[in-house]
Amino acid sequence: PYDGPSTAEIIAKRREFLSPALFHFYNTPLNIVEAKMQYVFDENGRRYLDAFGGIATVSCGHCHPEVVNSVVKQLKLINHSTILYLNHTISDFAEALVSTLPGDLKVVFFTNSGTEANELAMMMARLYTGCNDIVSLRNSYHGNAAATMGATAQSNWKFNVVQSGVHHAINPDPYRGIFGSDGEKYASDVHDLIQFGTSGQVAGFIGESIQGVGGIVELAPGYLPAAYDIVRKAGGVCIADEVQSGFARTGTHFWGFQSHGVIPDIVTMAKGIGNGIPLGAVVTTPEIAGVLSRRSYFNTFGGNPMCTAAGHAVLRVLHEEKLQENANLVGSHLKRRLTLLKNKYELIGDVRGRGLMLGVEFVKDRDLKTPAKAETLHLMDQMKEMGVLVGKGGFYGNVFRITPPLCFTLSDADFLVDVMDHAMSKM
Numbered sequence: 001p002y003d004g005p006s007t008a009e010i011i012a013k014r015r016e017f018l019s020p021a022l023f024h025f026y027n028t029p030l031n032i033v034e035a036k037m038q039y040v041f042d043e044n045g046r047r048y049l050d051a052f053g054g055i056a057t058v059s060c061g062h063c064h065p066e067v068v069n070s071v072v073k074q075l076k077l078i079n080h081s082t083i084l085y086l087n088h089t090i091s092d093f094a095e096a097l098v099s100t101l102p103g104d105l106k107v108v109f110f111t112n113s114g115t116e117a118n119e120l121a122m123m124m125a126r127l128y129t130g131c132n133d134i135v136s137l138r139n140s141y142h143g144n145a146a147a148t149m150g151a152t153a154q155s156n157w158k159f160n161v162v163q164s165g166v167h168h169a170i171n172p173d174p175y176r177g178i179f180g181s182d183g184e185k186y187a188s189d190v191h192d193l194i195q196f197g198t199s200g201q202v203a204g205f206i207g208e209s210i211q212g213v214g215g216i217v218e219l220a221p222g223y224l225p226a227a228y229d230i231v232r233k234a235g236g237v238c239i240a241d242e243v244q245s246g247f248a249r250t251g252t253h254f255w256g257f258q259s260h261g262v263i264p265d266i267v268t269m270a271k272g273i274g275n276g277i278p279l280g281a282v283v284t285t286p287e288i289a290g291v292l293s294r295r296s297y298f299n300t301f302g303g304n305p306m307c308t309a310a311g312h313a314v315l316r317v318l319h320e321e322k323l324q325e326n327a328n329l330v331g332s333h334l335k336r337r338l339t340l341l342k343n344k345y346e347l348i349g350d351v352r353g354r355g356l357m358l359g360v361e362f363v364k365d366r367d368l369k370t371p372a373k374a375e376t377l378h379l380m381d382q383m384k385e386m387g388v389l390v391g392k393g394g395f396y397g398n399v400f401r402i403t404p405p406l407c408f409t410l411s412d413a414d415f416l417v418d419v420m421d422h423a424m425s426k427m
């Protein structure tokens with residue numbers, strides 16, 4: 001039994017000693033003390049189905065034994081800095097990671113987070129091209145350091161950083177966007193930004209394959225190939241931010257960009273790749289990677305033996321437990337059932353996403369698409385009371401983000417939808 005401090009004591013300590021910017025979900029915040037696979041447990045032993053932990057970091061399942069054992073085994077052997085000495089754990093994971101990627105994406109740089117990975121990717125694009133201008137998408141989230149906060153395009157997540165050289169293109173959002181599902185029309189804005197906002201030459205383009213923080217927004221079909229083409233013609237390189245959409249989550253493919261039929265020049269990843277252990281990476285071509293040989297570049301902890309032991313174990317588990325296939329199967333079923341719910345309740349304006357990266361957008365009026373923010377919060381709270389945790393996102397805070405660990409089952413999916421249906425029927 002739990003004998004730690006009470007929820008009230010934790011809240012008081014958090015207020016006194018931790019960042020004032022911290023937020024938590026739910027009117028009565030949840031104190032989670034244990035977890036196993038797709039479940040988390042509160043201090044009273046109450047079990048919750050975690051339909052958001054996937055994005056928060058857990059791809060294989062909370063405390064997956066193979067990942068835990070690999071980390072513990074490595075910690076007992078040695079955990080040193082990534083630099084200075086040799087250790088096979090790091091190079092073995094790099095080799096395994098590269099084998100999941102297409103084309104000439106063969107050189108790995110390890111980091112501790114998604115922000116660091118995107119900072120490095122943007123810097124490499126700038127070094128490689130000798131240009132400064134980068135195109136990113138409105139509604140995107142790429143991190144919270146200077147360059148990545150500049151690339152991020154939602155005021156909710158931005159402070160007053162000097163946003164050097166970033167141009168935010170019209171978001172190819174099939175639900176709210178001005179050109180509907182016409183990817184090529186949106187891509188023409190990338191052309192215009194480059195022609196009218198830069199010298200005509202750019203360092204590159206950065207985009208999520210499915211926008212996560214922005215509310216699980218899929219890019220209009222045809223957008224990425226057209227945008228990549230325009231950016232490459234202007235001398236730029238294309239960066240795919242796979243921090244949320246990578247590592248088998250979208251089900252049909254291992255990487256989110258693959259469903260768009262493109263091959264990026266640089267891929268960034270983090271979150272789920274360590275199943276909760278801090279790990280990020282940038283993978284690029286030998287030619288682009290060469291720009292970093294001009295001077296010393298290192299990251300003390302990035303990809304150290306403990307972190308890469310975790311990453312390698314995650315790859316093994318995804319493969320052994322066929323979790324990509326599971327994401328496809330369970331995700332398709334869940335999306336079908338959520339779509340049926342949309343037919344039942346006017347409040348649901350849109351159901352979208354791929355695999356186990358799904359979004360449900362709530363609106364007060366289907367024609368005006370007025371965000372139903374309060375209703376979203378209320379539903380989220382009611383579902384928690386019934387033992388189901390979902391995430392929230394979107395610029396207006398009116399989108400459920402359903403991104404469970406990839407071990408989520410068909411009956412978990414049914415339970416989630418039944419609980420959501422029940423909560424909605426009481427509104």
Ligand code: PMP
Nearest residue numbers: 113114115141142143212243244
């Ligand atoms: N890119 C994307 C797509 C993200 O969702 C996030 C985090 N929400 C980041 C980058 C930044 O990752 P981190 O929080 O690990 O720095």
